Amino acid sequence: MDGSARLDAIDRVLARDGWAERPLAVLDLDAFDANLAELARRADGTPLRVASKSLRVRALLERALTHPGYRGVLAYTLPEALWLVGHGIEDLVVAYPTAERAALRRLVGDPSALAAVTLMVDEVAQLELILDATSDVRGGALPIRVALELDVSYAPLPGVRFGAHRSPVHTPEHARALAQEIVRRPGLELVGLMAYEGHIAGVADAARTPYGAAVRTMKTLSRPDIAARRAEAVAAVREVADLEFVNGGGTGSIESTGAGGAVTEIAAGSGLIGPGLFDHYRDFRPRPALHLGFSVVRRPGPGIATLLGGGWIASGVPGEDRLPTIAHPAGLSYAPQEAAGEVQTPVVGAAADDLRVGGTVWLRHAKAGEPAEHVATYVLISGDEVVAAVPTYRGEGAAFL
Known part of the structure; x- marks a missing residue:
């Protein structure tokens, strides 16, 4: 049909x-379930972490997590993650750094949340804020789980850059240095690394125009650079701490992210919904x-x-x-x-x-x-x-x- x-x-x-x-907002479950299965097929055995920002409906998050190809939630704020813990979700990575001091204090005061939630960091100032906000309530609490974010934007020439302005951690050396800063703080535990290639996963490339051709060329050239830098950074960080997970990618980059070897899980969410922007992707068009x-x-x-x-x-x-x-x-x-x-x-x-x-x-x-x-x-x-x-x-x- x-x-x-x-x-x-x-x-x-x-x-x-x-x-x-x-x-009225109508969600076609037949299309949602077909997309759920297709994303898992594309991941070819690599677990998918559901990006909650792309759903924002608990019932749909829970439905996705019943599929064997999906494991855990990629949340977008710490208050959201705490709220989801309160509703029974047990594995959450917060995709963006947090400065919500009240939420940090709530995290430390809730043993189930401390075990379930991983915070994202990319500089020492964030570590200090986390520890300062929770210093008077920590007591004998478990350490706060954190993951560091590696920037994998593509900069082939001076002054030329593709990708979102996210982390200041650009190189394996930067990643190792931040990992060392994390592990020398007893209130924190480094458990993961994230490297999101938004310029591949989140940029449409199907247009038969000079711009579309340029985007396709950029993606082709940047994939080997991402895979190499991510693998080197993961190896450098593993010299400092064991990592439970390495997260990467999104709906638009599942195959190339999984092929890199260093990634243990892939983020996905938009592909379950099939929004209008995905009408302009060459390799994958989810069902609306x-x-x-x-x-x-x-x-x-x-x-x-x-x-x-x-x-x-x-x-x-x-x-x-x-x-x-x-x-x-x-x-x-x-x-x-x-x-x-x-x-x-x-x-x-x-x-x-x-x-x-x-x-x-x-x-x-x-x-x-x-x-x-x-x-x-x-x-x-x-x-x-x-x-x-x-x-x-x-x-x-x-x-x-």
Whole structure:
């Protein structure tokens, strides 16, 4: 069943079962489960750690973790990780450094959290902050588990750089020096290393344009550099401390990350949802699982209809690729003077003449997890049945960023 036919079927299921209010977020479990299996197949036996930022729905995290190819959660804040520990998740790595002193104190005061949560660090100042924030509550607590992050951005020439600005740890020597700083502090235990190649995993490369060709070339050239530096850094750090895990990659780099040899687990999350940005990847296009329905509320003139809302813009460098994809009905585009707006979104095209007030236009967000910040509930559909309505983090009253 193609995407348009599937959304027609979803419309019928929702109408039959009385789901009339919009906006509405619908999660196609059949697509989600297919993506779950496909990511595990691509990993070829390397465990996948679920990136919670790409889901932000506990029920979906728990569903992913029941699959034998998945192990643990890659959280995005320490308060989120503590909250998930409180709901029974036992293996969490916080992907970003933390400066939340109150959360650090809560971590030290909870033995189950101390055993379950690993913090990310990339400089000595972070170590000092962690220890200072917890100095008066540590007592005889277990050491705080930490992982260091290695930067694997690609810099082939002076002044030329590809990749996110993340860690200042660029070389195996930097990694060894930071590892030594960690192990000489008795309140900390070094257990892992992370090296995320965002310029491969998170950059679209399917465009048949000079830019698309340049991206593909950059990825091809940077993969050997990443594999070599990561392997050297892991070897250097293992001279200082045993490592329980080496984390790398993302949905867009599963094969190349796993082929490097040094990685023991791969992060993945966006590929379970199949957001709009993945329509522009060459090697892997997940099935679209999350659909966002918005009501038609106006008919300003021929060939134009207006939605209430719709402007859920993705984070990152502003551009058309950060707009939601208009998924259904076919034949619609944004009005160029307005695009997607917070309170109204005009859509134009021949298909607009067939829309009526109260009808639904289906969008797909450019990113996987951000829609969960806008709605309290995801409606889960399998086949032609609504099987559950589950809360997002926001629906549970939890807001972490």
